[in-house]
Amino acid sequence: MNIKRYILRRLLGLAPLLLAISFFSFVIIQLSPSDPAEVAIRVNAMTPTPELIAEMRKEMGLDKPFFERYLTWLGHALHGDLGKRYVDGKSVSEELLKALPPTLLLAATSAVLMLTCSIVAAFVAVLFEGRWPDLLLRALIFLGTSVPAFWAGLLFIWLFAVHLDLLPTGGLEGPSSLILPAITLALPYISAYSRLLRNSMVKTTQEHFVLYAKALGRSRKAILRHIFRNSLQATVTGLGMSLPKLVAGTFVVECIFAWPGLGRLCVTAIFNRDFPVIQAYVLLMAVLFVVSNLCMDICAALVDPRLRERGLQ
Amino acid sequence: MKPTPTPLLSITGLTISSARQCLVSEVSVTLHKGQCLGIVGESGSGKTLICRALLGLLPANLKASGRIVFEQTEMLTASLEERRRVLGTGMSIIMQQAMTAFDPLYSLGEQFGETLQEKLGLGREKALDLAKESLGKVKLPPSVLNSYPHQLSGGMLQRCMIALSLALRSRLLVADEPTTALDAKTQYEVLQRFQRLRKHDGLTLIFVSHDLGAVQLLADSLLVMRQGQCVEQGDATTIFNAPRHAYTQYLVRTRLALSQGFRRMLGASHA
Known part of the structure; x- marks a missing residue:
């Protein structure tokens, strides 16, 4: 079948892209003005004398040529070894794996929340187009888009955690602590996707095939199903970028809600100039973006037969 | 008359x-x-x-x-x-815009099938048989049902609309x-x-x-x-x-x- 060939082709195209990503995430860190050897010494509260630096450079392999260093790093990375943290010498991969589940949990909850709310809001807006539920939703969407997420998060803490004392202010202690950060994270996306989906659906309503379906006396449910599927393309393409952004963008929310996730790990690493961690984080996020985009492209091709053919030409 | x-x-x-x-x-x-x-x-x-x-x-x-x-x-x-x-x-209509009268994301078979099932209360098999029969009346082969609208010409899609009306006995x-x-x-x-x-x-x-x-x-x-x-x-x-x-x-x-x-x-x- 068409779709299998399409997926295979796209997977083959993935390999060079991933290689390029690994190269750039390595180069970007190398371009940093600070000397990793010096940093590694400083974070352990030692004085970087020239002898010590030279010794450290040798120990870290920094005296070797650039490409050799890259290939060594890539080889280790392929085996799941992303180096050791400067701060405490712990394995970067292990620390990332420890911080990943809370972040994924938060991002996944937000994604589910975002999709559910956006789809429901879009349907309500389309069914009541131009009447008060549509207008109310449009106002809420406007509000949700303009309010910065971190400020909304602080307001939520003040209202629900401090004032009403219903939910914890932060940390990860049971399901109730998930509610506020997930809402805060999802809020701007809910607004964006409700609007995107609503507008696509309103536009699709004007299509000739909808008129024809009405002229055939088809049920409202059947017609809505056709409208919905035809309105998905922009949303699916957008999700390819937004889903990894939910993971990458958690650090503001994680900082506000003291969430023990990837974002906080990375922010701490940036303050400490802990290069292996930053490098690994950049690599992980880039891979996440590429893979998520590919998944969404495949979803789009599953929805639209015309894309499948174009992908094979 | x-x-x-x-x-x-x-x-x-x-x-x-x-x-x-x-x-x-x-x-x-x-x-x-x-x-x-x-x-x-x-x-x-x-x-x-x-x-x-x-x-x-x-x-x-x-x-x-x-x-x-x-x-x-x-x-x-x-x-x-x-x-x-x-x-x-x-009562049914033959739309002026044949090229855009069918949903581009569903094959004609799916669209004929679900329309006939819904309007005539038929089972899936019967609906598709009926679709094939009426396509024959407008000189279209049954393979049209496997096609998507963009794979057919405007003239063929118009005939599909006529076939659908015939199947519905409008x-x-x-x-x-x-x-x-x-x-x-x-x-x-x-x-x-x-x-x-x-x-x-x-x-x-x-x-x-x-x-x-x-x-x-x-x-x-x-x-x-x-x-x-x-x-x-x-x-x-x-x-x-x-x-x-x-x-x-x-x-x-x-x-x-x-x-x-x-x-x-x-x-x-x-x-």
């Missing part, structure tokens, strides 16, 4: 207006089973609006008054549910400018197909066109529209032989020049 006592469709004093102006005024017409009504007029004369009012699908900013009675249903005042029962099985078929987007040869084939369907399946037809030559081949009675007004109506032969209104006279005169090609083809196929 001897008229049966109750007409299949009767339109009385149909007026369609927007907030600012009157777009169709005071159109009255009756149509009996097995007849073909031709609606002729230039673009913007209100032909398509009349079709959409028949189906109860006028744009929300337009208002229709008067009466449209199809069988026993008052189309203008009927509830959505009542109208839905009539549409498709009672008692009235409204064809809105079915020949406009086609070249002369295909136009002729389409007209011949409608003629055949009328003969074999006793189809009742409303044929809308700005081309009098095309209408002449099919219509028993005629409604000539201009700028929302009905300028002349009645028996088709009478109007063609002795048009009274200046606009109809003009149409008949120009039609003779345009339809030379048709006549030659008709003559060739009859010989």
Whole structure:
């Protein structure tokens, strides 16, 4: 079948892209003005004398040529070894794996929340187009888009955690602590996707095939199903970028809600100039973006037969 | 043709207006089973609006008054549910825009299947058998059901719409400018197909066109529209032989020049 060939082709195209990503995430860190050897010494509260630096450079392999260093790093990375943290010498991969589940949990909850709310809001807006539920939703969407997420998060803490004392202010202690950060994270996306989906659906309503379906006396449910599927393309393409952004963008929310996730790990690493961690984080996020985009492209091709053919030409 | 006592469709004093102006005024017409009504007029004369009012699908900013009675249903005042029962099985349309009339994301088989299942209460297998049978009537192979709309031509998609109406056993078929987007040869084939369907399946037809030559081949009675007004109506032969209104006279005169090609083809196929 068409779709299998399409997926295979796209997977083959993935390999060079991933290689390029690994190269750039390595180069970007190398371009940093600070000397990793010096940093590694400083974070352990030692004085970087020239002898010590030279010794450290040798120990870290920094005296070797650039490409050799890259290939060594890539080889280790392929085996799941992303180096050791400067701060405490712990394995970067292990620390990332420890911080990943809370972040994924938060991002996944937000994604589910975002999709559910956006789809429901879009349907309500389309069914009541131009009447008060549509207008109310449009106002809420406007509000949700303009309010910065971190400020909304602080307001939520003040209202629900401090004032009403219903939910914890932060940390990860049971399901109730998930509610506020997930809402805060999802809020701007809910607004964006409700609007995107609503507008696509309103536009699709004007299509000739909808008129024809009405002229055939088809049920409202059947017609809505056709409208919905035809309105998905922009949303699916957008999700390819937004889903990894939910993971990458958690650090503001994680900082506000003291969430023990990837974002906080990375922010701490940036303050400490802990290069292996930053490098690994950049690599992980880039891979996440590429893979998520590919998944969404495949979803789009599953929805639209015309894309499948174009992908094979 | 001897008229049966109750007409299949009767339109009385149909007026369609927007907030600012009157777009169709005071159109009255009756149509009996097995007849073909031709609606002729230039673009913007209100032909398509009349079709959409028949189906109860006028744009929300337009208002229709008067009466449209199809069988026993008052189309203008009927509830959505009542109208839905009539549409498709009672009355169906051949859309002007064949290329975009089907959902591009579903194969024609899926669209035929779900429509026939829903409207006729058939099982999936039976619905697809019926679809194949009616596609045969418009000379399309069953493999069309595996295609997506973008893989077919406009002419084929138009035939798919006709096949769908046949499968639904629509008692009235409204064809809105079915020949406009086609070249002369295909136009002729389409007209011949409608003629055949009328003969074999006793189809009742409303044929809308700005081309009098095309209408002449099919219509028993005629409604000539201009700028929302009905300028002349009645028996088709009478109007063609002795048009009274200046606009109809003009149409008949120009039609003779345009339809030379048709006549030659008709003559060739009859010989």
